[in-house]
Amino acid sequence: MTTIGRTGSAATITDVANRSGVSIKTVSRVINQEAGVHPETRDHVLKVVAELKYRPKLSARSLAGARSFLIGLLYYDPSAAFVGDVQQGATLRCREAGYHLVVESLHNDAPDLAQQVSRMVSALQPDGMILTPPLCDNPAVLKALRENHTPCVLVSPARDVKGMASVRMDDTKASEEITNLLIGLGHERIAFIKGPPDQAASGLRYQGYLRAMKSHGVAVDQDLVCEGDFVFASGVEAANKLLSRRVRPTAVFAGNDDMALGVLVAAQRLGLAVPGDLSIAGFDDSPAARLVWPPLTTVRQPKNEMARVAVEMLIAANRSDAPAVTEDRLHRVLPHELVVRDSTSTPMARAGSHGKRK
Amino acid sequence: MTTIGRTGSAATITDVANRSGVSIKTVSRVINQEAGVHPETRDHVLKVVAELKYRPKLSARSLAGARSFLIGLLYYDPSAAFVGDVQQGATLRCREAGYHLVVESLHNDAPDLAQQVSRMVSALQPDGMILTPPLCDNPAVLKALRENHTPCVLVSPARDVKGMASVRMDDTKASEEITNLLIGLGHERIAFIKGPPDQAASGLRYQGYLRAMKSHGVAVDQDLVCEGDFVFASGVEAANKLLSRRVRPTAVFAGNDDMALGVLVAAQRLGLAVPGDLSIAGFDDSPAARLVWPPLTTVRQPKNEMARVAVEMLIAANRSDAPAVTEDRLHRVLPHELVVRDSTSTPMARAGSHGKRK
DNA sequence: CTGAAAGCGCTTACAG
DNA sequence: CTGAAAGCGCTTACAG
Numbered sequence: 021m022t023t024i025g026r027t028g029s030a031a032t033i034t035d036v037a038n039r040s041g042v043s044i045k046t047v048s049r050v051i052n053q054e055a056g057v058h059p060e061t062r063d064h065v066l067k068v069v070a071e072l073k074y075r076p077k078l079s080a081r082s083l084a085g086a087r088s089f090l091i092g093l094l095y096y097d098p099s100a101a102f103v104g105d106v107q108q109g110a111t112l113r114c115r116e117a118g119y120h121l122v123v124e125s126l127h128n129d130a131p132d133l134a135q136q137v138s139r140m141v142s143a144l145q146p147d148g149m150i151l152t153p154p155l156c157d158n159p160a161v162l163k164a165l166r167e168n169h170t171p172c173v174l175v176s177p178a179r180d181v182k183g184m185a186s187v188r189m190d191d192t193k194a195s196e197e198i199t200n201l202l203i204g205l206g207h208e209r210i211a212f213i214k215g216p217p218d219q220a221a222s223g224l225r226y227q228g229y230l231r232a233m234k235s236h237g238v239a240v241d242q243d244l245v246c247e248g249d250f251v252f253a254s255g256v257e258a259a260n261k262l263l264s265r266r267v268r269p270t271a272v273f274a275g276n277d278d279m280a281l282g283v284l285v286a287a288q289r290l291g292l293a294v295p296g297d298l299s300i301a302g303f304d305d306s307p308a309a310r311l312v313w314p315p316l317t318t319v320r321q322p323k324n325e326m327a328r329v330a331v332e333m334l335i336a337a338n339r340s341d342a343p344a345v346t347e348d349r350l351h352r353v354l355p356h357e358l359v360v361r362d363s364t365s366t367p368m369a370r371a372g373s374h375g376k377r378k
Numbered sequence: 379m380t381t382i383g384r385t386g387s388a389a390t391i392t393d394v395a396n397r398s399g400v401s402i403k404t405v406s407r408v409i410n411q412e413a414g415v416h417p418e419t420r421d422h423v424l425k426v427v428a429e430l431k432y433r434p435k436l437s438a439r440s441l442a443g444a445r446s447f448l449i450g451l452l453y454y455d456p457s458a459a460f461v462g463d464v465q466q467g468a469t470l471r472c473r474e475a476g477y478h479l480v481v482e483s484l485h486n487d488a489p490d491l492a493q494q495v496s497r498m499v500s501a502l503q504p505d506g507m508i509l510t511p512p513l514c515d516n517p518a519v520l521k522a523l524r525e526n527h528t529p530c531v532l533v534s535p536a537r538d539v540k541g542m543a544s545v546r547m548d549d550t551k552a553s554e555e556i557t558n559l560l561i562g563l564g565h566e567r568i569a570f571i572k573g574p575p576d577q578a579a580s581g582l583r584y585q586g587y588l589r590a591m592k593s594h595g596v597a598v599d600q601d602l603v604c605e606g607d608f609v610f611a612s613g614v615e616a617a618n619k620l621l622s623r624r625v626r627p628t629a630v631f632a633g634n635d636d637m638a639l640g641v642l643v644a645a646q647r648l649g650l651a652v653p654g655d656l657s658i659a660g661f662d663d664s665p666a667a668r669l670v671w672p673p674l675t676t677v678r679q680p681k682n683e684m685a686r687v688a689v690e691m692l693i694a695a696n697r698s699d700a701p702a703v704t705e706d707r708l709h710r711v712l713p714h715e716l717v718v719r720d721s722t723s724t725p726m727a728r729a730g731s732h733g734k735r736k
Numbered sequence: 737c738t739g740a741a742a743g744c745g746c747t748t749a750c751a752g
Numbered sequence: 753c754t755g756a757a758a759g760c761g762c763t764t765a766c767a768g
Contacts, residue, residue, distance in 0.1 A: 082760090085760085143478075443764075
């Protein structure tokens with residue numbers, strides 16, 4: 021077996037062309053799956069590619085061509101499970117398509133945020149960027165990206181931006197469904213714990229709660245609506261307030277899982293049985309939601325899928341044969357999933373007493 | 379103000395050279411901070427760079443030079459907080475150094491794992507790779523990387539590999555310190571819940587427990603040593619076993635936080651007060667460790683720092699003036715941190731009773 | 737301290 | 753269906 025070219029160092033397109041007896045242009049055509057190559061030629065080139073373990077170098081393709089095969093993921097809160105799942109979906113879809121995912125953690129309120137973003141995209145020249153909250157709602161970031169003509173997809177943005185693609189779920193609808201579930205179980209005194217007003221999800225989820233209550237003719241007692249900030253401690257605090265009332269709620273729907281976890285702990289410290297004395301529902305399906313006892317009824321966001329769709333949109337936008345994107349395809353809404361676990365049941369105990377009824 | 383070159387598209391090194399009145403080689407020298415450029419020349423070039431917002435393109439530098447300014451992070455379990463923290467540290471350090479982090483999620487037992495890795499490095503040509511468990515202990519992955527001559531740093535590997543750099547903490551020592559803490563509080567009947575035998579940390583942490591017990595002359599009751607598998611449910615199971623004994627332990631040290639959380643839930647379901655009736659300690663300082671009540675005493679792994687050091691090592695290895703790496707600098711051990719919270723205290727209740735002593 | 741030339745490994749635009 | 757030439761934007765190896 022003879023080896024053409026330098027042994028040891030990686031094969032180049034020229035090596036493949038020489039050994040195949042074709043021009044580098046033809047090898048390029050085969051690699052890029054362009055039409056109009058004779059099947060026999062193609063098969064032979066492919067065979068040589070395999071023999072030489074040839075892999076086109078990203079840097080060369082990127083420099084010569086219009087694509088970098090790089091997609092960027094910008095995120096702020098690293099601890100958030102949200103980002104982890106988005107990243108997982110994005111990296112898998114990227115691999116399938118021969119792309120690579122470059123991640124960058126940014127502080128949402130860094131003074132030089134725009135410059136950091138601008139620096140990244142002009143050095144990297146990614147084919148597109150995926151933005152997660154809160155960065156996808158940051159005007160400075162969006163401006164920098166627009167100036168650099170970088171295609172973007174916003175994942176779960178607070179509001180849609182003109183001409184910028186987005187992927188999201190329907191928070192309001194999901195919230196309505198959770199509330200419907202509680203009402204369907206027989207609850208009427210259903211408390212709600214809001215998220216912080218500056219986060220879009222807070223309002224949307226509250227609207228869903230209101231809508232469900234209204235549509236079932238269940239009165240909303242404003243004493244049962246608490247302010248929270250999506251953090252564990254605020255769930256504890258809200259629960260302590262709610263559960264010290266003379267007439268307690270029989271169910272608490274917290275705007276997210278972290279607060280629901282706080283409610284759970286507070287309830288148990290007060291000696292209440294969950295879900296017997298109090299049903300609890302959350303939102304997000306965080307990892308902890310299934311670790312506690314009882315495991316939490318909640319909503320699963322399609323994070324993985326949103327990321328896959330985001331990658332898909334970016335790749336499609338970069339194809340030369342890219343069709344004009346209609347406005348309705350620019351903003352995608354993906355289906356969510358209700359996760360019903362053991363923290364919700366029919367109201368078995370009367371508010372204020374611990375006795376169970378049969 | 380005149381603009382030389384194409385307005386709109388990004389400036390290149392030639393644009394900077396033309397406007398500065400120097401050669402592209404000199405601009406290159408300034409950009410790369412090479413010595414031997416006249417200060418005045420340098421300052422002028424720098425000014426033009428700023429004016430034109432020139433940023434060298436990674437693809438061109440990568441193709442022409444020996445560095446790609448890309449570092450890869452290979453990981454398996456996306457949900458693990460471990461990876462999140464490592465990634466955070468790596469991405470920040472990369473930005474400081476003008477590098478970018480490319481992430482890839484792989485299945486540890488994918489049949490074509492080696493090929494996936496090989497494909498990635500030959501396409502991307504990263505300057506180095508960071509591997510997290512369990513991938514850093516996967517022979518197929520290591521082999522593929524070695525064949526491609528890609529510098530690697532293993533983060534928290536089960537065992538060190540000849541000639542491959544690694545960063546870790548001292549699990550045994552940390553485990554010993556946690557046990558010492560419990561002994562110091564007055565505990566003698568200290569239970570231990572092991573991790574799965576195939577994970578290196580399991581053994582190391584158990585050794586630390588044994589060492590502390592031995593050095594204080596506290597007998598290890600094998601009835602108080604349970605098998606676990608680092609998962610929540612196994613902590614619940616072990617706790618149920620341990621707490622149903624006639625003579626209960628006064629403290630449980632679980633090999634990781636997830637199991638410690640299981641112990642906590644099991645204890646509380648049995649009506650035991652934590653830490654009054656039972657002290658509980660974990661390992662990892664997982665996010666949930668501070669969300670539960672009482673918050674968990676545990677060990678914080680220097681995940682962020684390990685990642686920063688890993689990036690540091692890879693960048694250093696790629697510098698032309700890289701000094702020969704001595705074996706002791708090849709394997710770094712970073713300091714950990716004991717996180718003492720409210721789940722541990724002096725044993726206040728006698729085993730088997732709920733009465734408190736003063 | 738500075739620069740002219742060659743070349744990295746591909747794709748583009750064109751020609752046949 | 754195929755190929756020769758030019759060029760992407762840098763760094764390398766040299767020369768002065």
